[in-house]
């Protein structure tokens with residue numbers, strides 16, 4: 001007997017026949033429907049893997065129009081669903097048409113239950129195989145995006161988008177908080193595009209406005225004081241490759257106009273030059289700023305925005321990627337341990353602390369925290385304390401002795417500091433005798449001198 005999950009859907013308006021099909025397939029969990037509407041409802045609700053279907057359905061059981069429409073709609077809901085058409089006498093030509101439209105197999109009435117059983121069994125096997133394949137494909141990453149470590153569905157979808165748009169010339173806008181991986185994705189886009197030229201990045205926020213224009217467009221010798229030799233700009237350097245305009249929100253308005261002209265005409269003139277140089281480069285831009293808000297304030301040109309944003313990719317922050325913080329932490333710890341030629345692993349508390357932290361600085365913050373911890377770690381384990389995350393380092397301790405020790409140590413240290421190391425006065429503040437304070441200091445290993 002075969003168990004089936006997802007179930008089998010039986011679409012048949014003749015109740016007696018419906019029962020007969022159900023009995024002959026009693027090894028499968030099944031749901032039934034008598035017309036197209038209810039079949040669609042059942043399909044959305046139960047997501048069957050296999051459907052047996054009568055083509056003649058009410059309100060027009062003598063024609064096959066409802067059946068064909070249903071077949072179409074079922075395949076639209078799940079392109080993998082295996083539809084087995086059960087036709088009346090002389091239904092062969094309709095059955096063949098159904099196969100052409102995507103049905104999996106057909107059977108003529110009166111049907112042989114054993115044959116039906118075999119067809120259904122095979123359909124289930126095929127469905128399971130194809131579904132598993134689709135699942136693996138969805139999780140796989142191409143070589144171009146292999147540098148993007150993630151198991152998050154949203155980010156994996158973004159990787160596939162990047163791969164899909166890579167061969168085109170469309171401009172891509174990467175939006176996301178600081179440290180989410182905008183540059184990593186821009187590089188992946190370049191790699192997947194198979195463009196032979198270089199990947200050139202320029203950070204519009206890091207270069208003074210006065211230099212940005214010559215950085216981008218280059219200049220001819222003598223274009224301005226100090227221009228002692230002709231220099232190629234970044235746009236020109238990216239010819240045949242990819243130009244990443246990072247922090248595009250910081251591009252000053254006059255340069256926005258100039259960039260727009262370049263994007264429209266795809267030629268540049270170096271500063272002080274007269275020659276129009278054609279440039280073929282893919283543009284990627286990135287920002288953590290809200291460009292719509294900048295447009296509203298008149299600080300970013302709307303027409304430039306539309307040129308740059310043919311494809312917009314919103315990268316989710318690390319805290320929204322399920323499981324990624326720990327996945328990345330393991331990967332980076334392995335890398336740092338290798339660099340230091342040692343083996344390192346996280347304690348369970350350390351992993352919980354990583355999971356619990358909100359990572360406002362995203363992957364960059366995580367890298368820094370793990371690097372620091374790998375240096376701080378004693379022996380082979382990285383503890384929550386080594387990570388130094390807020391709230392970490394103090395896993396819930398319920399053992400009263402430890403709680404008491406910690407409280408006593410904190411009070412003694414505070415008192416000693418306040419009394420500038422004077423033991424007699426510190427003991428007084430703490431309300432204990434001097435010998436008791438000595439004991440405490442010895443037992444807890446508190447440093448007394450300055």
Ligand SMILES: Nc1ncnc2c1ncn2[C@@H]1O[C@H](COP(=O)(O)OP(=O)(O)OP(=O)(O)O)[C@@H](O)[C@H]1O
Nearest residue numbers: 147148149177178179180181182183184288363364
């Ligand atoms: N998914 C990832 N897998 C592996 N490394 C990553 C991933 N995301 C980011 N990194 C690494 O994290 C660091 C920050 O990433 P990146 O520079 O791409 O971020 P960003 O979004 O451009 O940040 P900013 O807005 O601050 O410029 C880099 O060292 C990068 O290699």
Ligand SMILES: [Mg+2]
Nearest residue numbers: 182183246286
């Ligand atoms: Mg960046």
